[in-house]
Amino acid sequence: MVGVIAIILILLVLIPSGSNSDVLITNKYSSITTGKVPCIQFDNSTNFDPYWLTNLNSYKNIAYMNLTSVWSQDIYTDDHGIVYWVDNYGYVIYSVNGNINYIGSPYPYNFSFAGSVVSIAVIDDSYVWYVALLTVYGYVFIYDMNTKMWFNATNVWGLNLQNVWKQYSSPWSSVVSNTLGDSNGFHELFIFTNLNGEVYAFDTTFNSTRRGINNGGWWNSNPTSFKIVSTVAYYDERRNNIGHLFGVSYNGIVYKFQNGYWTTLVNSNLNGIMGISIGKSTDLPKRSTYFNNGYTLFIIQIFNGTTLYEYDRRNAIFKNYGGIFTIKGTNQAISFDLYNSYNNVNTWYILQTNGTIALSINNIATAWDYYNNFLFKYETSTALKIDSKCSLDFIGSLYYNSSIKSWNMYNFTIYFTGSNNLINLEFYYYWPAQQIVNPATETLLLSNNSILINFTYMPNMAFNSTFNFYLILKNQYPQNAIVYVYNFNINIVNHFNYIPI
């Protein structure tokens, strides 16, 4: 019994933990965790207002980009039936009897000071043949079809529309042309209107030293609360050569400009109006059209799958006209070919966001043909950079996370250019095939160097698309040492922000 007690005591001394282990060792470490400013950061110094603007968080590793897309913006038919259209980056195309011609842009996309192009109008007479572009900030660029040269009309003609923008940021929205007659003959004018209804006319009949003052000048310089998104002018030779100017707001109110003031003509009770035109009605009796020669006002909605709406003056309503024409996309602008209409060939042209043009192929607009996607896929320069001040080299890849209303883009591509100047495809979206391709190609980011990010894009609809990504950065050597995940969100804007959608 005594021996048993002795053995138990010995065991207690040797193995205090009571386990069967021969050796037991304990280690204790304290740790200190601190935050560190990232040595890889987004660099938005390449912001190009108003086309791409990236906001960053304070540590510059979360990026929110607003990317203004390129979209077909406005269409115009001149006095000889030639059809012109322009995208918001100022690229002009025209069609003569279906033959397509390219004019190009005044400064190949490099006029951010002037803002995006919002409207196009053409004067085509024996004196001048001018294609006028109006920008949202009120700058005017003219392409002289005779000399094949662009000039900055804001400077050459001494226009000051841009001062209105500078004063209270009212966007300019529409330019049209019209002919006015007076005792000196006929004058061809460009008439510029902004969202608040201020109107300025420039008479091209007089040379630049006269600054077009004969019938031009400020027709209205008192801002209104009207939000005029589109205008149309009409030369009424039956009424002492009087000119008419109409405007329409996005919420469907049609205005008439008279004696220096805008007055409400009629509320169409239609929403989402993008364009107004004057064309020949084939179903209304002449007593019901606005003009008693059978011509009346037409408006279009932005939405897909709509018809034209024509103004029935007798009943003070807008009613359906023709058949559905916009099965392919959202509508931006409308123009009617008055020139051929005098030979009873009535053609409406409706420009859609993605560059498709719907054109009526019979006089009653019940059948439509399409020019598909006459819009150029725009390629940005470097829109954003990723800079490294790390001591190590990294590899960056962009991984698609989610999107909202991606179908509003026709295509959208993201490229990374690595520190080795190799251009890598990171992401590609193609609406017709409902295709998302995300190779997330590994791109080299050397120490104290950059990755450049650029895009190509073309919209499908006028509404916005949002794409969310994760930028994953890992050090190049050794692998699997350091991994960062950053957020990168891109909101693509496919319309002017004064359009309330």
Next chain:
Amino acid sequence: MKIRKIAYLSTLFAFLLPTLVVATVVLSYTYPTSTTGTAPEVYLAQGPNYAAANAMGLFYANQVGSPGNISSGTKIYFNYTYGANNEALLNVLEIVNNVPSGRTVKITFDTVSLPTGVTMWISSSVNTQLSYTVNVNNGVISITGGTQVSTGNPISLSSGTYYIGFLFSNQATAGIGTIIFHYEIS
């Protein structure tokens, strides 16, 4: 039989009655001892990616001796990056098990107390480094080839190396922490 009884009694007296001054027999023995340091058979050390993380200013843990090991009591410093959605420092530490095969080594993390948003991972298999995937639905990094270190559950170690990494979520905060582990060899 009488001799065995005497031995038992002498042992009993040696333990229970050391203060007795009256003894029948007193035996005295002398044993010299020598204590020296030796490289541990199981130890924490800088991992294969330590140099990279350290060069980036993201990780520091001093290592001494040969083979290099991180002594108990050492402070370990690690940095997360402000604003990053997720961040991982992988294979920056390692636990080396040099115990000859045939013996059992079990390691138990008694305390893993790290700031909010910081987790510690150890490879599941010997001599296999931690790797990762990123969930593109939420941008969260997941460790592959490893398990999150939790307290109390003993892990059996084979002979070789196990790798340790750290994950920082977008909720990571600064702070101090403690890592305590012990291992048993049997």
